[in-house]
Amino acid sequence: MTLRAPSPAASLSRIRVGSAPDSWGVWFADDPEQVPWQRFLDEVADAGYEWIELGPYGYLPSDPAVLGAETGRRGLKVSAGTVFTGLHHGPAVWDRTWEHVSAIAALTRDMGARHLVVIPAFWRDDKTGEVLEDSTLTAAQWRDLTGQTERLGREVRERYGLRIVVHPHADTHVDGEENVARFLDGTDPELVSLCLDTGHYAYCGGDSVKLIETYGERLGYLHLKQVDPAVLAGVVAEDLPFGPAVARGVMCEPPTGVPALEPVLAAAQALDVDLFAIVEQDMYPCPPDKPLPIARRTRQFLRSCGA
Numbered sequence: 001m002t003l004r005a006p007s008p009a010a011s012l013s014r015i016r017v018g019s020a021p022d023s024w025g026v027w028f029a030d031d032p033e034q035v036p037w038q039r040f041l042d043e044v045a046d047a048g049y050e051w052i053e054l055g056p057y058g059y060l061p062s063d064p065a066v067l068g069a070e071t072g073r074r075g076l077k078v079s080a081g082t083v084f085t086g087l088h089h090g091p092a093v094w095d096r097t098w099e100h101v102s103a104i105a106a107l108t109r110d111m112g113a114r115h116l117v118v119i120p121a122f123w124r125d126d127k128t129g130e131v132l133e134d135s136t137l138t139a140a141q142w143r144d145l146t147g148q149t150e151r152l153g154r155e156v157r158e159r160y161g162l163r164i165v166v167h168p169h170a171d172t173h174v175d176g177e178e179n180v181a182r183f184l185d186g187t188d189p190e191l192v193s194l195c196l197d198t199g200h201y202a203y204c205g206g207d208s209v210k211l212i213e214t215y216g217e218r219l220g221y222l223h224l225k226q227v228d229p230a231v232l233a234g235v236v237a238e239d240l241p242f243g244p245a246v247a248r249g250v251m252c253e254p255p256t257g258v259p260a261l262e263p264v265l266a267a268a269q270a271l272d273v274d275l276f277a278i279v280e281q282d283m284y285p286c287p288p289d290k291p292l293p294i295a296r297r298t299r300q301f302l303r304s305c306g307a
Contacts, residue, residue: 017051017278028056033285042151050075060185082119097148118149167197170203184218196217234248265278
């Protein structure tokens with residue numbers, strides 16, 4: 001496809017910036033190491049963001065009337081919900097998957113959002129590092145993954161009016177350049193779009209700008225994140241699982257890491273479609289007073305990029 005570069009004076013007018021509970025160290029619905037949801041909402045608004053994601057289901061209120069009132073009085077709107085899936089296991093896991101997805105999709109729709117971020121299952125536990133299954137899928141598992149993901153996209157669209165955006169993620173089977181390309185080539189663009197997480201893609205050796213230029217028509221959503229190359233080198237050398245890597249600080253505050261976000265945002269703007277770009281700096285666990293100053297500086301940096 002042909003990309004149309006924005007003029008030098010143009011702002012990133014097609015990019016809508018937000019943040020997520022993840023940037024406040026929130027990975028679980030209920031965890032004593034995490035800030036209360038009220039504090040997250042107060043601080044994400046204070047940092048200058050208008051859009052948020054739901055985060056792990058059950059962290060924010062699951063009653064849309066309650067959540068709508070809480071976000072509305074802070075000037076916040078919801079861009080997406082998030083679900084976790086193991087669709088490479090085939091039709092046998094569909095009912096269990098749909099039970100998980102349907103509640104989150106309903107809340108996402110009721111909050112006025114239009115996207116559902118889909119994260120594939122981890123092949124090793126992100127906290128303990130326990131290997132749960134082989135890190136490489138068989139040909140049959142790839143067929144199940146692509147086919148069941150298309151089914152999910154169709155069902156979510158028809159029942160809830162949402163579009164799924166699949167999130168390549170470290171320690172999953174959809175991670176770096178080769179596996180992302182195989183997944184995109186094997187799925188229907190009408191049913192399945194991509195949530196490009198710049199940090200995870202760099203963590204797994206990918207080039208975000210190249211991916212946007214190659215598969216731009218599949219890009220439906222962005223997560224903005226950076227990796228500390230020095231920390232990543234140690235993580236790779238030790239074959240460290242993702243959770244301990246985050247605790248070590250592998251995901252860092254922009255603009256101190258890679259990839260550079262200015263060219264990523266410019267490439268996304270050149271697609272000439274509206275895109276959410278949600279900041280996610282993995283920091284689980286983290287001290288409760290750490291996220292807000294980082295969020296303020298990150299929002300200021302993104303403004304300096306035109307977003």
